[in-house]
Amino acid sequence: MTSVDAAPAVTPTVRAFVRHRRTWIVLAAVLVLGALLVLTIQGTARGPGAPLAPDNPGAAGSKALVEVLRDRGVTVSEARSLGAALDAASSSATVLLYDEYGILDEARLSELAGAAERLVVVEPGFTALETLAPGVRFAGAASGPLDDVDCDLGPAERAGSLSDGQRLVTVDDVAADDGWQGCFRDGDFGFAVANGPGPGGADLTIVGATTVFTNETITRAGNAALAVGLTGASDELVWYLPGPGDADAAEAPTLGELTPGWVSPVMVLAIVVVVAAGIWQGRRFGPLVVERLPVHVPAGETSEGRARLYARSASRTHALDQLRIGTIRRIARMLRLPRSADVDQVTDAAARATGRDGASVHRLLASTLPAGDRELVELSNELARLESEVARTLDPRAGNDPRAASDTDPTGRRP
Structure with a gap:
């Protein structure tokens, strides 16, 4: 190649670059602004803390209850791990457990119930009910406010009623024979609260919904009296919200276990079909063949087309x-x-x-x-x-x- 072919080319200015691509720049700016707007809305809509967290002043938090308990002389501490909750439970403290995502397995639930003297479980999952109270079952949502105490549990009697938004449980005959009782009956549907002995002999209370404890609804009906009575039964309260670190990694299901059985055969069949279609419709292997073009494009037309571009x-x-x-x-x-x-x-x-x-x-x-x-x-x-x-x-x-x-x-x- 001669050096004359390497004549210096003049690069367009930034202004020309922006002018030629202003449409794409405007679209990119709109997308960025939209993403920032969505992030801002999500940040403002999201509460200042986790649901039922003791330091969360939002509607779903429980800071109001914690401040009332501290004014009454109750020492409230937050346990951030199962080990911390077990250590605090061994000192005769009341333990409040809210496992929102069902992280604790049967072994950890049984260990916690065996270490605590008084355990309050809020909105338990299926595993928690099966482990801690085998005769207690879910029964749906309450039809409205409840004022039929129908039990001899002190905090429930002092509360007298609960607001709407409660979840119900039922107590079967086997559980009743073991000492379980239901409070705040909703006709023949079930109870909003159940109390009885835990697996390790602890005084176990199950509250079907978080409505009793949240800042938004604690002042309605007798919610506050029930919440203070259950959590303030001793001088110390351990507030335990399990996190991802409390899960048993060995018990976690693998990807193969979570995948339905028909997925693997379908994937293999799809791969075979794609390969077969590629071989069928693809270019055959072999040397390249020079073919004559069906049309002849004059050089003048090519130059004119480039000039138009x-x-x-x-x-x-x-x-x-x-x-x-x-x-x-x-x-x-x-x-x-x-x-x-x-x-x-x-x-x-x-x-x-x-x-x-x-x-x-x-x-x-x-x-x-x-x-x-x-x-x-x-x-x-x-x-x-x-x-x-x-x-x-x-x-x-x-x-x-x-x-x-x-x-x-x-x-x-x-x-």
């Missing part, structure tokens, strides 16, 4: 670079310059051949930038005129005046 994208500098490269290559060929000749050598040779000033020829072939379409056309005409002058100087039939061609239009028409 440059015009549509306003790539004036790129279009001018292509014209300059072609002009330099043809002038170097006409002047019999070596392939190693650079732009400066071609410029000097063209200036000597045409009698033009070397600096003006260099500006025309390398440095002048078009500010608009009019200047681009003028520069392209100047390039054609320079090439014509070089050709005339080499034509023995032309006159000795190298500037004679400057009076002729590049198309061959005189003004």
